[in-house]
Amino acid sequence: MIEIPFNKYQGAGNDFIIIDNRNAVFNPDDHAVISRMCDRRFGIGADGLILVGKFEGLDFEMTYFNSDGYVGSMCGNGGRCTADFAFKHGIAGSHMRFKAYDGIHEAFSENGLIRLQMSDINDFRLVNNNYFINTGSPHYVLFKTDINSIDVYNEGKKIRLSDDFKPGGTNVNFVETEDNGIYVRTFERGVEDETLSCGTGVTASAIASVLSGQFGSVPVNVRTRGGNLRVEFDVKGNKITNVWLTGPATFVFEGIYII
Secondary structure: OOEEEEEEEEEOOEEEEEEEOOOOOOOOOOHHHHHHHHOOOOOOOOOEEEEEEOOOOOOEEEEEEEOOOOEOOOOHHHHHHHHHHHHHOOOOOOEEEEEEOOEEEEEEEEOOEEEEEOOOEOOEEEEOOEEEEEOOOEEEEEEOOOHHHOOHHHHHHHHHOOHHHOOOOOEEEEEEEEOOEEEEEEEEOOOOEEEOOOHHHHHHHHHHHHHOOOOOOOOEEEEEOOEEEEEEEEEEOOEEEEEEEEEEOEEEEEEEEEO
16 A cells, blocks of 8 residues: 555646655556546546656656546646645745756746746647647647637547547647637547646647737737636747746645555
8 A cells, every 4th residue: 555645736727636756656657546546536536647756957857647647748737736836845946947748847936826938839830721839739729709609528529539630639729819818718638528728728829819810919818717827928930939828826635645
């Protein structure tokens, strides 16, 4: 029997189990255990699980697992929650640098919000007249009206598994422009369902809104079903640089999981 201390966090409704694994107390190769921990009926319940590990020269390494138990790509809201966890547990200061799936990130804890630098973006293009942007995770962005009337699960699943995005598939974002920003709903691969928010999806949607002329200025305020976020970036030719995602990261509870 192994006792695993954990924290439950949520960032704009996107929720995570976070474990300090700097002493290798948790086996990351046990996909079934990770999936069971994320299960909302038989486990703790979460969109994903995050391990905080050691990384030489940086404050820590973040390894993100989708709720299916397998390593996922970059998770923006997960990165913000991990930054708050690291700051509050003395793993890092209010300004930190850490390794994630897509490289090295900086983050700041500022007045109850976490400001996370996302990776520069070189991979964006039009697919069927909609933007496909890799913000550390691949995202397909569709601009619609009245997105609350869209069946995000079924419509998102069809696109996520379509031939255009084989073999890995994609996350799918439905976006509606508003007077002061955009409203985003996301079907998230790995979770295989709609999540209340998705940090990399919010980032991709904000960038697509400016590139397409749907929204005219930066920063872009983004509303999701789980909360509000802000995205800043610079467009330099065929490259998106200086990308920052800002929003809340909230501790929910802590506990011990017994394996």
